[in-house]
Amino acid sequence: MRHLKTLDYLIFLLALSAVAASAAWSSSDRSGEAMVEVEAAGQKYVLPLSVDTDLVLEGPVGKTVLEIHDGVAAVTHSDCRDNICVAAGGISHSSEWIACLPNRVFIRITGGKSSEGGADAVAF
Amino acid sequence: MPLPSDTRSGRAEIISIFGALCLFLSAIEYLIPKPMPFFRLGLANLPLLLGLRFLSPVDLLLVLLLKVLGQGLVNGTLASYVFLFSFAGSAASLAAMSLVYRLGRNSVSLIGVSLFGAMASSLVQLVLAVTFIFGSAAKLMAPFSLGSGLITGLLVGWFAQVFAERSEWLAAVEARYRDEAAPKGGGEAP
Numbered sequence: 001m002r003h004l005k006t007l008d009y010l011i012f013l014l015a016l017s018a019v020a021a022s023a024a025w026s027s028s029d030r031s032g033e034a035m036v037e038v039e040a041a042g043q044k045y046v047l048p049l050s051v052d053t054d055l056v057l058e059g060p061v062g063k064t065v066l067e068i069h070d071g072v073a074a075v076t077h078s079d080c081r082d083n084i085c086v087a088a089g090g091i092s093h094s095s096e097w098i099a100c101l102p103n104r105v106f107i108r109i110t111g112g113k114s115s116e117g118g119a120d121a122v123a124f
Numbered sequence: 125m126p127l128p129s130d131t132r133s134g135r136a137e138i139i140s141i142f143g144a145l146c147l148f149l150s151a152i153e154y155l156i157p158k159p160m161p162f163f164r165l166g167l168a169n170l171p172l173l174l175g176l177r178f179l180s181p182v183d184l185l186l187v188l189l190l191k192v193l194g195q196g197l198v199n200g201t202l203a204s205y206v207f208l209f210s211f212a213g214s215a216a217s218l219a220a221m222s223l224v225y226r227l228g229r230n231s232v233s234l235i236g237v238s239l240f241g242a243m244a245s246s247l248v249q250l251v252l253a254v255t256f257i258f259g260s261a262a263k264l265m266a267p268f269s270l271g272s273g274l275i276t277g278l279l280v281g282w283f284a285q286v287f288a289e290r291s292e293w294l295a296a297v298e299a300r301y302r303d304e305a306a307p308k309g310g311g312e313a314p
Contacts, residue, residue, distance in 0.1 A: 003285045007228040008236035015243045015274045022250075022266035 034094065034112025036073045038066060040105045049073060049092065049109060059103030066107060078103060134304045138297055139183055142171040143190025150191075150198040163272045166242055166280050168195055172218055173238055173284040176225050178298045180305070188218050209252055213245035220244035234288060238281025239274065246273035 034049040040057040047053055047068060055066040062079025072090035078100050085100035097108035149167040156165060168191055175187055192211045196202030201210065221241035224232060246269050253262040288294060 003233045003235060003282075003289075005228075005231050005233050005236070007224070007232035008239075011224070011232070011236040011240045012278075015239055015270075015277070018243055018247070019267060019270045019274055022263075022270045026263045026266045 034071075034092075035110050036066075036068060036107060037110055038105070038107050040064070040103075049112065057103070057105050059100070059105055061102045064100050064103045064105045066105075073098070073107060073109065075100065075105075075107070078105075134300050135183065138301050139179075139186050139190070141297075142175055142179075142187045143194065145171040146187065146191035147194030147198065150195045154198050163268075164276065166245075166273075166276050169214075169217065169238065169241065169280055170284055170287075172214075173221065173234055173241070173280070174288055174294060176221055176234075176237065177288065178301055181222065184218060184222065188214055205257075209249050212252055213249045216248035217241035217245035233281075234285040235278060235281035238284060239277035242273040242277025242280070243270065246270050 036047045036049050038045040038047065038055065038057065041059055045055070047055070049068060049071055051068070052070070053066075053068045055068075057064045057066060059079075061081075063077070064075060064079070064085065065077040067074055067076050072092045074090035075085040075088065075098055078085050080100055080102040082102075085098050085103075085105065088098045091098055091107070091109055094109055094112050097106065099106050146168045149170060153165050153167045158164070172184065172187055172191065175184055179187065192207070192214050193202070195210055195214075196207045199206075201207050218241070220243075221237050224240045225237050228236070250262065250266055250269055253265075
């Protein structure tokens with residue numbers, strides 16, 4: 001095009017590389033280290049999924065025990081009535097969660113691999 | 125749009141015309157549906173781009189102020205944090221455009237200037253979004269935001285270039301502005 005001059009091409013290349021760099025940046029470490037986010041009694045804890053931990057959470061109806069072992073987080077005991085949180089089993093993939101409503105405990109996994117692409121309960 | 129030739133304050137008039145143009149273009153842009161919230165044509169950048177050629181830095185800043193105020197009014201974001209984003213983006217864009225225009229006087233066209241400004245604006249808004257509002261989640265939209273800046277920057281720049289070459293109105297405005305500035309500027313004209 002007759003309008004374009006040297007610096008224009010330079011700026012265009014610069015802009016293109018900025019877009020490319022941002023694309024690389026946004027697709028990189030999207031799967032950072034998986035963390036376990038725990039909300040209980042108005043408190044929020046963030047724990048690494050890779051470190052084995054036992055955590056006793058106090059809530060309105062008593063204790064809820066969260067265990068993180070071998071990259072799986074699970075509620076092993078809870079003082080609530082229905083124990084749905086215990087029945088939920090272990091979670092290990094991004095955005096999976098366990099909740100104990102009576103005891104006001106919410107646990108979910110952020111970062112790390114998502115379970116997308118794997119078999120879920122329906123596909124299985 | 126003829127300029128009445130008997131007004132004394134040509135400078136104030138030209139600034140307000142450019143400001144009004146920004147307001148008008150913001151309204152036009154508001155009519156165009158956005159596929160994504162951060163997608164902006166940046167039409168309101170046109171007056172700044174055209175003014176870059178002859179307006180003094182102070183006058184450019186005044187037009188910038190009118191532009192962000194006008195956009196805030198039209199979009200209804202004047203009293204929200206979005207306004208700060210808009211202001212920061214516009215200011216960064218103007219700074220970048222002035223810089224590249226002055227440094228590359230004869231080796232850059234308005235297309236390059238516009239593209240550079242659009243990228244600066246997108247980049248600054250992205251940094252603000254990451255640090256203050258959305259955290260690292262904002263980086264998911266980084267390539268889209270910068271990519272749309274690339275395309276719209278080119279389009280607006282191309283329009284500005286063609287317009288600047290052909291418009292008799294702009295030439296008249298420029299001549300008028302220089303006339304007015306010459307006696308006060310102490311003969312700094314080249």
